[in-house]
Amino acid sequence: MTSQRLQSLTEELHPPLTAHEAGVESDRCYFCYDAPCITACPTGIDIPLFIRQIKADNPKGAAKTIFDENILGGMCARVCPTETLCEQACVRNSQEEKPVRIGELQRFATDTLMDTGRQPYERSADSGKTVAVVGAGPAGLSCAHRLAMHGHSVTIYESKPKPGGLNEYGIAAYKTIDDFAQREVDYVLSIGGIQVEYDQQLGTSVNLSQLKDQFDAVFLGMGLGGTNALNVDGDTPAGVHDAVDFIEALRQAEDPTALDVGRNVVVIGGGMTAIDAAVQSRLLGADDVTLVYRRGQDAMNASEFEQAVAQTHGVLLKTNWQPIQLIADDGQVSGVEFEQTDSANGSLQGTGNKRVFECDRVLLAIGQQFDAADALSGVELQDRRVRVDEYGRTSDAAVWAGGDCVSGGEDLTVSAVQAGKVAALSIHQHLSA
Amino acid sequence: MVDLTSSFLGIQSPNPFWLASAPPTDKEINVVRAFEAGWGGVVWKTLGEDPHIVNVNGPRYGAVHSSDRTLMGFNNIELITDRPLETNLEEIKRVKRNWPDRAMIVSLMVPCEEPNWASILKKVEDTGADGVELNFGCPHGMSERGMGAAVGQVPEYIKMVSEWCKLHTKLPVIVKLTPNITDIRFPARAAKDGGADAVSLINTVSSIVSVNLDTMSPEPSIDGWGSHGGYCGPAVKPIALNMVAEIARDAHTAGMPISGIGGVTTWRDAAEFLSLGASNVQVCTAAMTYGFRIIEELTSGLSNWMEEAGYERVEDIVGRAVPNVKDWQELNLNYIAKAKINQDLCIECGRCHVVCEDTSHQAITSSVNGKRHFEVIDEECVGCNLCVSVCPVDQCITMEQMTEGTDPRTGQPISSEYSNWTSHPNNPFSNG
Numbered sequence A: 001m002t003s004q005r006l007q008s009l010t011e012e013l014h015p016p017l018t019a020h021e022a023g024v025e026s027d028r029c030y031f032c033y034d035a036p037c038i039t040a041c042p043t044g045i046d047i048p049l050f051i052r053q054i055k056a057d058n059p060k061g062a063a064k065t066i067f068d069e070n071i072l073g074g075m076c077a078r079v080c081p082t083e084t085l086c087e088q089a090c091v092r093n094s095q096e097e098k099p100v101r102i103g104e105l106q107r108f109a110t111d112t113l114m115d116t117g118r119q120p121y122e123r124s125a126d127s128g129k130t131v132a133v134v135g136a137g138p139a140g141l142s143c144a145h146r147l148a149m150h151g152h153s154v155t156i157y158e159s160k161p162k163p164g165g166l167n168e169y170g171i172a173a174y175k176t177i178d179d180f181a182q183r184e185v186d187y188v189l190s191i192g193g194i195q196v197e198y199d200q201q202l203g204t205s206v207n208l209s210q211l212k213d214q215f216d217a218v219f220l221g222m223g224l225g226g227t228n229a230l231n232v233d234g235d236t237p238a239g240v241h242d243a244v245d246f247i248e249a250l251r252q253a254e255d256p257t258a259l260d261v262g263r264n265v266v267v268i269g270g271g272m273t274a275i276d277a278a279v280q281s282r283l284l285g286a287d288d289v290t291l292v293y294r295r296g297q298d299a300m301n302a303s304e305f306e307q308a309v310a311q312t313h314g315v316l317l318k319t320n321w322q323p324i325q326l327i328a329d330d331g332q333v334s335g336v337e338f339e340q341t342d343s344a345n346g347s348l349q350g351t352g353n354k355r356v357f358e359c360d361r362v363l364l365a366i367g368q369q370f371d372a373a374d375a376l377s378g379v380e381l382q383d384r385r386v387r388v389d390e391y392g393r394t395s396d397a398a399v400w401a402g403g404d405c406v407s408g409g410e411d412l413t414v415s416a417v418q419a420g421k422v423a424a425l426s427i428h429q430h431l432s433a
Numbered sequence B: 001m002v003d004l005t006s007s008f009l010g011i012q013s014p015n016p017f018w019l020a021s022a023p024p025t026d027k028e029i030n031v032v033r034a035f036e037a038g039w040g041g042v043v044w045k046t047l048g049e050d051p052h053i054v055n056v057n058g059p060r061y062g063a064v065h066s067s068d069r070t071l072m073g074f075n076n077i078e079l080i081t082d083r084p085l086e087t088n089l090e091e092i093k094r095v096k097r098n099w100p101d102r103a104m105i106v107s108l109m110v111p112c113e114e115p116n117w118a119s120i121l122k123k124v125e126d127t128g129a130d131g132v133e134l135n136f137g138c139p140h141g142m143s144e145r146g147m148g149a150a151v152g153q154v155p156e157y158i159k160m161v162s163e164w165c166k167l168h169t170k171l172p173v174i175v176k177l178t179p180n181i182t183d184i185r186f187p188a189r190a191a192k193d194g195g196a197d198a199v200s201l202i203n204t205v206s207s208i209v210s211v212n213l214d215t216m217s218p219e220p221s222i223d224g225w226g227s228h229g230g231y232c233g234p235a236v237k238p239i240a241l242n243m244v245a246e247i248a249r250d251a252h253t254a255g256m257p258i259s260g261i262g263g264v265t266t267w268r269d270a271a272e273f274l275s276l277g278a279s280n281v282q283v284c285t286a287a288m289t290y291g292f293r294i295i296e297e298l299t300s301g302l303s304n305w306m307e308e309a310g311y312e313r314v315e316d317i318v319g320r321a322v323p324n325v326k327d328w329q330e331l332n333l334n335y336i337a338k339a340k341i342n343q344d345l346c347i348e349c350g351r352c353h354v355v356c357e358d359t360s361h362q363a364i365t366s367s368v369n370g371k372r373h374f375e376v377i378d379e380e381c382v383g384c385n386l387c388v389s390v391c392p393v394d395q396c397i398t399m400e401q402m403t404e405g406t407d408p409r410t411g412q413p414i415s416s417e418y419s420n421w422t423s424h425p426n427n428p429f430s431n432g
């Protein structure tokens, strides 16, 4: 039973394509002119070209086309909500409502090249310039790699003992098996010229003015450390956890099946994190998992596909219920009281109809918030995150930022990669001037 | 009711589909399976003299595939039958006796000497077979020994051997032609002049199907070496159709029965061969790709189409399209057509735009009022059909004839009169 559970937890949603499947699927691409999928990809990968390279039996060339724009193309192939990005733009949708399986083809190509252990880039001659990158998540890694390509020396300061950011600590286990996140980081770093300092937190062990003194430029890619607090009455009883912490614990556990995940779980939230926490609770043996979201189903951040994944894993979706209070029994959570809502005309209103959902575990997935503001004296914020322009420049001329920690982003891995790349190009321009 | 029965040189068969001389017709067991499946007749795998030839003992076939591994073209370096003559003759005799309603043609290839032909013809007559096909076609192996295409490429030899055969047998004589020649009408005329009753075509096209880039050996590879083979299957159909049409419309050979071969895979292919002047068709690669059961699709497809189109008998189709096959100089230069894109069907892939822009006449927009939009610019469109050819959506782009007004490209008025190159002012030899 235990080993069976573990297996399903790490069984991939999409097994990798075989060479034959990739050949057949790649043949479905029309090689469109000014292809809409390229525009829909936040990193602007030349999708028709890489698919044509797969079709012509050149998967390594395909991988290079992908990495040219997105060095974490391997992870993105696994975690991107392609149904709302590139695949949504595929002209095959108008023709037969079946887009080319771009994500799976991207995985086929990147796996082929990554399996060789060789990356297609060499670091340019040392520029003599140094850049500090804060955070070894997708944004920081992408930025560091692009800077290294241009010959700059990069030092990454990472508060955790491992790199990868949410790729390592957050993304659902079944999206990235076999320690892929760490293998990918090794692959990215193999370009050289990038040093990672672990257990170094901006704000405690290092501070921004030090970094500005020591380096020619600083990139902030520290994501969102904190999580939003539940705005309900009463103290927090035992059995109430933050979903991101729960996922981190399970991603890092030696034996995830040994975790106590509760029997009757209520997950509060409507995004990818909520779905991941709910599905993984089910896979780890919870009998009943109910995902409760305060707005309607179409307002959920999780895509239709992810909602379907939750449903096929036996997660009950309850929409238009907002939490009122946590109910405890001897200091241990025993239920959550919700009120039905009406979100028809945009604003959310309680209808007065209340109901208690019984449970022995509550997972909160109601969004993350930026918690490193204190460490950033002199850098302006906007909507409680770092304010940047289109090149990732902050209000401080020596500091760039990108990824989840900046305002107005999409909170996706692929967007963080793009932000890191754009900032790196801007930093490079600045340093070469 | 559609009647699919066929009479080719008086040889009856329940339908116009014969299996071409090749592995599917090499042995009794294969041919019986074919007849059980419903094939109208066979041309037995080419017989030669004893001692029988030998084949290579490694791969003898190669293929060209589409991405989904649909077989588009097929190549072989196989020779004629590699079994003793007597074995083949016995089997032919038995099969013909057991299947009297099916056509049994025997393909032959022996050295270019009259006694050799006289001798083998006698033996074939004894089997009760319905006719013989002279294999002047195989482009590989046998041609190095002065047979097959080595004969088919010299019209004088074709005529000579045809004469010998007509002299030494009463059986109908079909001459199978090689496409590996500059002008197919010359060997066809020679066959006719030699007294042959019919021609069949095409045999395979000389080819190297691929090269293994690791070993640098042509495929199929025999111990690291390869030899050119013969190409057939869907890829060769257009070549075969043209050659059949050329013979059908040549004054010298007009009316001589033709058995059409080359890439017949579906009923539609067969109907096209018939329309261009073939009286029946022969199939090899399609059977070797899918097995004999395809005959069910071939017969039902052909009869359904005939019924819908109002044809009752196979002869009604034969040659229907021949009068419409012309020399280029006869085509009507006053016929003006423009591409038209059906915006409801357009999926906005933009391929029509980029190919027209890059390689043709810059006649399709990519955006209109800042929006992605593909539309034909009549002022630039020369009606070349490239966009229709590359559009992935069937019927999305069509060629529409202009029947009145002026051609916006040339500014010339549309004329309903027929006018061709022979009278065009730019033609130095104009007769107009």
Ligand SMILES: Cc1cc2nc3c(=O)[nH]c(=O)nc-3n(C[C@H](O)[C@H](O)[C@H](O)COP(=O)(O)OP(=O)(O)OC[C@H]3O[C@@H](n4cnc5c(N)ncnc54)[C@H](O)[C@@H]3O)c2cc1C
Binding pocket: A079, A080, A081, A134, A135, A136, A137, A138, A139, A140, A157, A158, A159, A160, A163, A164, A165, A166, A167, A170, A171, A172, A175, A200, A201, A202, A203, A221, A222, A223, A224, A225, A244, A247, A272, A273, A276, A372, A375, A402, A403, A404, A405, A410, A411, A412, A413, A414, A416
């Ligand atoms: C549970 C969950 C599931 C998700 N699933 C998906 C998904 O399926 N698909 C998708 O596209 N996106 C998903 N996302 C979003 C995605 O993971 C993020 O958008 C992405 O990781 C952001 O990258 P980043 O580099 O900006 O930040 P992070 O990935 O958060 O990386 C930030 C790094 O900085 C470090 N750090 C933080 N503070 C400091 C400091 N003060 N000093 C030094 N280092 C610091 C952190 O330890 C971390 O390594 C998910 C998010 C969560 C929470």
Ligand SMILES: Cc1cc2nc3c(=O)[nH]c(=O)nc-3n(C[C@H](O)[C@H](O)[C@H](O)COP(=O)(O)O)c2cc1C
Binding pocket: B020, B021, B022, B023, B045, B046, B074, B075, B076, B078, B079, B080, B081, B107, B135, B137, B138, B176, B202, B203, B204, B231, B232, B233, B234, B236, B261, B262, B263, B264, B282, B283, B284, B285, B286
């Ligand atoms: C493996 C193979 C062996 C063949 N052997 C002969 C042969 O012995 N005699 C002959 O006249 N044609 C032979 N052919 C040619 C076929 O009869 C036929 O003319 C040619 O394949 C074109 O038809 P298709 O496209 O339907 O295959 C052979 C073809 C193949 C593929």
Ligand code: SF4
Binding pocket: B341, B345, B346, B347, B348, B349, B350, B351, B352, B353, B374, B390, B391, B392, B393, B396, B397
């Ligand atoms: S190629 Fe066809 S489908 Fe694509 S834009 Fe042109 S007309 Fe439309």
